[in-house]
Amino acid sequence: MVVLSRPALGQFSLIKTCKPPATFFHGIPVVDLSDPDAKTSIVKACEDFGFFKVVNHGVPMEFMAKLEAEALNFFNLPQSEKDRAGPPDPFGYGSKRIGPNGDVGWIEYLLLKTTPDIISNKSLSAFPENPEIFRSAVEKYVTAVKKMSFELLELMADGLGIEPRNALSKLLRDEKSDSCFRLNHYPPCPELGALSGRNLIGFGEHTDPQIISVLRSNNTSGFQISLRDGTWLSVPPDQNSFFINVGDSLQVMTNGRFKSLKHRVLADPRKTRLSMIYFGGPPLNEKIAPLPCLVAQGEESLYKEFTWWEYKTSAYKSRLADNRLGLFEKSSSH
Numbered sequence: 213m214v215v216l217s218r219p220a221l222g223q224f225s226l227i228k229t230c231k232p233p234a235t236f237f238h239g240i241p242v243v244d245l246s247d248p249d250a251k252t253s254i255v256k257a258c259e260d261f262g263f264f265k266v267v268n269h270g271v272p273m274e275f276m277a278k279l280e281a282e283a284l285n286f287f288n289l290p291q292s293e294k295d296r297a298g299p300p301d302p303f304g305y306g307s308k309r310i311g312p313n314g315d316v317g318w319i320e321y322l323l324l325k326t327t328p329d330i331i332s333n334k335s336l337s338a339f340p341e342n343p344e345i346f347r348s349a350v351e352k353y354v355t356a357v358k359k360m361s362f363e364l365l366e367l368m369a370d371g372l373g374i375e376p377r378n379a380l381s382k383l384l385r386d387e388k389s390d391s392c393f394r395l396n397h398y399p400p401c402p403e404l405g406a407l408s409g410r411n412l413i414g415f416g417e418h419t420d421p422q423i424i425s426v427l428r429s430n431n432t433s434g435f436q437i438s439l440r441d442g443t444w445l446s447v448p449p450d451q452n453s454f455f456i457n458v459g460d461s462l463q464v465m466t467n468g469r470f471k472s473l474k475h476r477v478l479a480d481p482r483k484t485r486l487s488m489i490y491f492g493g494p495p496l497n498e499k500i501a502p503l504p505c506l507v508a509q510g511e512e513s514l515y516k517e518f519t520w521w522e523y524k525t526s527a528y529k530s531r532l533a534d535n536r537l538g539l540f541e542k543s544s545s546h
Contacts, residue, residue: 227308227318229410232478233436237445243456244268245363251371254364258466262458262473263437266364269454271356276451276488279349280430283486286346287320287397297322303392310415315532318412318479319398326354326391326490354393357426357454357490358384364456365424365492372466374505380465383423383494390493390520391422398434398477398485411478414485418532419472421523422493423465425457429487438474460537461494461523464515467502472537496521516540 241257243250246268257264286294298305300323307320365380374380384391398414414434428451429435435447435455447455457473479485494500501517518540527536 227316228413228416230413230478232411233444233446235446236433236448237437238448240265240447242267245270245360251367254367255371258368258458258462258470261437261439262463262471263475264456265450266360266454266456267452269360271353271360271454273452275349275353275356276428279353279488280486282346282349283322283395283397283488284484286322286395287399287486294320310532311528313529313531315416317416317477318401318414319396319477321397322395324350324393324395326358326393327387327389350393353488354490357428358391358492360454361424361426361490361492372469372506374503379503380423380462383498384492386495388495388497390496390524392491392493394489394491396477396485396487396489398432398479398487400482400484401479402481411481413476414479415477416532417474417476419474419536420457420459420491421461421527421536422459422491423461424459424492426490426492427455427457427487428453428489429485432480432483432485434478434480434485435487436476436478438476440471444476459491460527461500461520463537464500464540465503465506467506467511468514469506493524494520496524512542514542516542 241253241261241264243253243257243264243266245266247253254264294305300306303323303325305320305322308316310317310319361384362381365384366377369377369380378385383389396415401412417438427435429449431449431451433446433449435449436444437447438444457475458470460472462470463472477485477487496519498520499517500520500523502513502515507513515537523540526539530536
């Protein structure tokens with residue numbers, strides 16, 4: 213562990229470091245949404261990796277570029293102005309601290325709702341001059357990403373033989389869907405030169421508890437995924453595409469056929485990394501359990517049934533790297 217200070221993030225806590233893999237991983241599955249057989253590619257990617265990249269996704273590039281510019285305008289504000297949009301409750305502006313249980317990272321962020329009001333007045337208070345420009349950029353982007361997410365989940369259902377085909381997407385379409393949207397900013401850290409080839413961890417290893425996560429970032433590297441054998445691999449950045457993570461809830465709904473993706477982010481010594489993530493979650497009272505059509509005759513369900521509220525509450529009490537699903541797995545002796 214190394215203690216570093218940076219005025220932009222205020223008084224600093226201990227941040228872990230790790231050595232980044234030397235090369236990029238070029239075996240990431242790519243799903244072309246214009247391909248008539250996209251559903252097959254999606255299912256295979258979710259089974260093999262719990263992760264894939266989407267191209268020809270239909271989200272206008274100008275929406276992505278506009279939101280990136282507006283987000284950077286916010287994160288470049290003086291710290292006192294950003295702090296007006298915090299502390300997070302959980303929505304709003306936060307820095308360094310990730311969750312309530314001691315996890316920290318080289319990060320600052322804005323966490324926003326996606327329904328019914330995307331941006332709380334508290335978050336908008338950091339934009340005294342033109343709050344509507346930021347609100348509009350977020351709403352256009354999130355609306356387009358939601359539409360793509362519904363399509364992906366319906367293709368997933370097609371590929372798995374789930375009927376009706378909106379069995380998954382309706383959970384995100386629901387007006388009570390507990391989805392959220394996060395803007396993560398990882399400032400450059402020139403002091404990293406003193407760390408002899410090690411990088412600060414911006415966001416520690418974890419899986420996402422929701423159904424799916426839709427990530428778009430600028431052209432700065434740092435996003436890493438863990439293979440089943442525990443090997444960490446760096447994902448080549450691609451600011452024109454989206455990266456999709458299987459979440460814990462989808463792992464349960466597919467009875468373990470899809471595996472949620474363990475991932476983390478390392479800070480870059482020289483370049484700012486900005487990422488935007490839509491987390492697609494079900495309504496709080498939605499029961500999460502393996503879909504009957506995906507549990508073969510005579511096969512056991514691997515998980516106890518729980519509501520999304522129960523799982524979310526449990527996950528929030530854990531540390532980032534904990535196996536959050538462990539508490540909900542059925543004992544193999546039964």
